[in-house]
Amino acid sequence: MTAAADRTPTAPRRPPFAGWLGTTNDVTKTFLAAGRIEGLINMAGGLPAPETYPAEALAAIARRVIAEHPQDALGYGPIEGLPELRDALAARLGGPDLSLTRDNILVTTSGMQGLDLLGKVLVDEGALIAAQAPTYLGALDAWRPRRPRYRALRVDRPDFDAVAGLTGARFGYAVPNFSNPTGRLVPMPVRRKLAEAALATGTWLVEDNPYGGLQFDGEALPRLIDIAAGAPPVAAPGAAYEGPVIYMGTLSKEIAPGLRIGCMVAAPEMIAALTMAKQGSDLCTSGVTQRIALAAIEDGLIERLQPELTALYRARRDALCAALAEHLGTWFTFEVPVGGMFVWVVARDPRIDTDRLLNAALEAGVCIAPSSVFDASGEDRSAFRINFTLNPPERLEEGVRRLAGAVRRLAGA
Amino acid sequence: MTAAADRTPTAPRRPPFAGWLGTTNDVTKTFLAAGRIEGLINMAGGLPAPETYPAEALAAIARRVIAEHPQDALGYGPIEGLPELRDALAARLGGPDLSLTRDNILVTTSGMQGLDLLGKVLVDEGALIAAQAPTYLGALDAWRPRRPRYRALRVDRPDFDAVAGLTGARFGYAVPNFSNPTGRLVPMPVRRKLAEAALATGTWLVEDNPYGGLQFDGEALPRLIDIAAGAPPVAAPGAAYEGPVIYMGTLSKEIAPGLRIGCMVAAPEMIAALTMAKQGSDLCTSGVTQRIALAAIEDGLIERLQPELTALYRARRDALCAALAEHLGTWFTFEVPVGGMFVWVVARDPRIDTDRLLNAALEAGVCIAPSSVFDASGEDRSAFRINFTLNPPERLEEGVRRLAGAVRRLAGA
Known part of the structure; x- marks a missing residue:
């Protein structure tokens, strides 16, 4: 144009x-x-x-949460998301080695907003993004206004060098579960390489996981954030996660895209930067859809x-x-x-x-x-x-x- | 940071x-x-x-629209917004001289997103924004990641020169109704100056109108977009608006901020550019809140x-x-x-x-x-x-x- x-x-x-x-x-x-x-x-x-x-269930939930929590649902909320939803996501997304607190969680208006915010806080014109290649189209769309350069992470190649891949980049980007577009499951040795390279280089490593809940065969593999959090020194129980992996989730594939509810899990310093960016993007995510998402999680809708x-x-x-x-x-x-x-x-x-x-x-x-x-x-x-x-x-x-x-x-x- | x-x-x-x-x-x-x-x-x-x-009314509406329009409410929708909502907004926001079609309307995830999208499509680093001074804090937040320069439009001064103010800027920005932060109503002669300067210079002129519905005394003044559309040559009836004014509205002040529903009215070429930017911001606005907004408008909730x-x-x-x-x-x-x-x-x-x-x-x-x-x-x-x-x-x-x-x-x- x-x-x-x-x-x-x-x-x-x-x-x-x-x-x-x-x-x-x-x-x-x-x-x-x-x-x-x-x-x-x-x-x-x-x-x-x-x-x-689940239209019927969500219709009933929507009526209930607006009536019971009008303030949360209809007012301006905290930029980071409703505290109860952040707590629920911290509990849901933590793991045996991954201790998460509310300060590790940002609620986003869709997973796409999370990608947009990453570009805002980490990319100056010409800055380098190291992205698993081929790369999710939407991520390229989200980052285009920031005018980055790209380095391709060819994770499928046997000689893939993750440390060289991440060195000098503002962040690495990977979709380990059913990579978009290839549909591939990034195997365990490559996951370890990526997580260890993030720890060794200090480079932020974005793990985008919209499809993790849609596995048809075999066992789920550990997430990059689990692997990184499990490396010594392991954080004290109850402490916030401070590592280099930025994990992104969404309810779009497991409940419904129309809620436009995503979430980011990251070190508090990264959540704080993303929050500054989100303030200028939409001030806060809709309280209506946040409250619906919280009730859906509490009701066990995803598991059902x-x-x-x-x-x-x-x-x-x-x-x-x-x-x-x-x-x-x-x-x-x-x-x-x-x-x-x-x-x-x-x-x-x-x-x-x-x-x-x-x-x-x-x-x-x-x-x-x-x-x-x-x-x-x-x-x-x-x-x-x-x-x-x-x-x-x-x-x-x-x-x-x-x-x-x-x-x-x-x-x- | x-x-x-x-x-x-x-x-x-x-x-x-x-x-x-x-x-x-x-x-x-x-x-x-x-x-x-x-x-x-x-x-x-x-x-x-x-x-x-209006929590009770919105709770009932939410249940109804999700049950009756599950596809619209819960799926991915068009980037520009649901067609029915765009049509309703075009009808609502048009005027005697202002003919609007669906192609003039973008639904945004809050008014703030509209400001963010403006920055994305019009601002390269160092580009000039001519903003009514003092300026809405949130607008400065939204544009900060684009690193613009600013020129102050001192609309309160008797010698205010709107043509000089807009010349060379990527866009002008004004809040004519109860300007944020001053609360002032920009008087009719200044409105005319601004609209005419936009027509004369070709510079986009953003009219941000979150507070227009909250007038306590006296009569409402014509909007900048009405004044600009009324200048000859007047568009043919039924044609899309093609002028330089970009009008921004929101339901946050008249219904509830928690819906996060805003809208932009602009020439189709501008709506197309904003749509490209919105694609990388959140793909589309929540269908749940769009459908609630549409029903609230159709039910006359704002007027009630x-x-x-x-x-x-x-x-x-x-x-x-x-x-x-x-x-x-x-x-x-x-x-x-x-x-x-x-x-x-x-x-x-x-x-x-x-x-x-x-x-x-x-x-x-x-x-x-x-x-x-x-x-x-x-x-x-x-x-x-x-x-x-x-x-x-x-x-x-x-x-x-x-x-x-x-x-x-x-x-x-």
Whole structure:
């Protein structure tokens, strides 16, 4: 986006927009426009299955909490979040080695706000972010107005050097559970490398964990923050966590995105800086949605929903992977993810350009997320991310059929 | 805030925080700490009277809208806001000369988010903002991470030159209705000057109007956006507004801040840019609070509440002004505001330093907002802002008594 052109021959010119707006990528605009295509099968976003939203339970909770806590729900609250919610999150997110207090917790207006606040407090123009590559598109969007430089953390490579990766960066960024976009579970040795490198270098290490609650097979691995907190010297019981890992969670995937409730766990000095930034972002998160979130946690809603949610998503993952193998196996390869919302589909033929595939796919009535949007340089056109949580199995298969048609058309062209 | 010191003798140093965090003013931190003082009378903030929150009505609305619109309320929504809410706001905020369509409306997560988004889309480091001086503290907070320069728009001076004021700025910023912090109603000739200067220079002109609904005496004046839209050539009926005024509203003062629902009205090119920025700020505003806001507007809740709200606040304004005249008249002067939430109290003696007064006031158990926080340079220590909406009359009087004690102590020192 550049300075607006004159609107009429006599109208004066508008001032220029901020420079970063000229750097946004066109695929994002394509996504925005795609929402208006009639009958489109959307397999691009990270959307939960809407039929899983516990609408009745949340409607009843909403009525109750506004009536019982009008002051908290309807007034201005503390910037950091309601004390009771911060306490509940500290209790919920702590671990055997991880002692958390209220001072370790910031309630955010969505996980995305957490990413925005990180950029605000840690990035000056040209500062370095070391991000697991490929990287979550939304994180790149959140940080773009700060104009950072990027270093790619290639955690999948056997020779990955985490200390070299984090040295000199303002922070490292990783999605260890079902990495966005690849859907991969970062294995234990790499987690240890990352946590130890954060401890050794002092660099902040952001662990973004929106999908941790969506594991379908196998056992959950320890979080980076657990590993870092477990390294000696272990903190005294009851003390606030002071380490370098900044953990981010959200209720969007486990309850409902419409609450826009996220949370950050970090050392108190980082929470204090993020709080200064949040003050200028929205003053405080809605008390209505904070009180709903607190009641939902206290009522055990997440635990009640989880078995059904993971069963539903496991079945959809299986349906998508079967369809991908059947219809796209000739051109693409993929790993079956053990959790999350996405399959990462990599072209076998280096001549396949997934930006071009997106356009052909949209014409065929299906939307996927090409690898370029997950690459800070915008250059990777060798893969795409495809979602399996939003659509039922038959629609997933129809989407993959349409996609296969688009690939055939491109390959024949 | 600077780079964190080593936490233990052997711990590595953390990366530096972003530079702007070192520029935040200490008074803001004093405010944050003041919230914890037992028995403090808070006359600093812009808080509504909590007893006016329509808790029962909103509790019922919340239950109903989540049950009836689970998809809208609980899912991810469009970045720009729910279409029905945008349409309702376009209808509500249009005027005889101001034709608005959905494309003119962005729903924001609080008015503060609107200010943050403005900074993101219009400010590069060192860019110029022309702000009505003194300026709303929260706006300075919102723009600080973008590191702008400021030009003061002294709209109260008879020789105020609006064209010179706006020329070369990325945008102008004004609070014409009960200006924050001065509580003044910007008079009609100055409104015309500002609107005409925006049209003549092409500079965006931000009209922040959180208090427009809180007028106690006299008739409402036309908004800047009405004046600008009424200038020839008048837009065709049904066309989107394309002018330079960016109007900002909020439901925080007229319904309840806990909803965190604000809105921006602007030319579609500006709404598109703000939408790109909002995507990286929180993806979308909570569907729960958007749906509640829409139902509250449709149910006429604002109109039902307004007579009681303005009567209550008028009585409190009168009580505060009587107490100020009685207890502080020797040292300070003020004008009685015809609306809003604040009285601006100016020292008669230039040796009075209101930053020092804040500290003395806190010791006496009352909090006010000194003029330094409303000055981009932080230098003005000649006045303070005092709120009359939060506290009942007897508490307002007690607060002013405490303040008078603090002044006497300072004057004697």
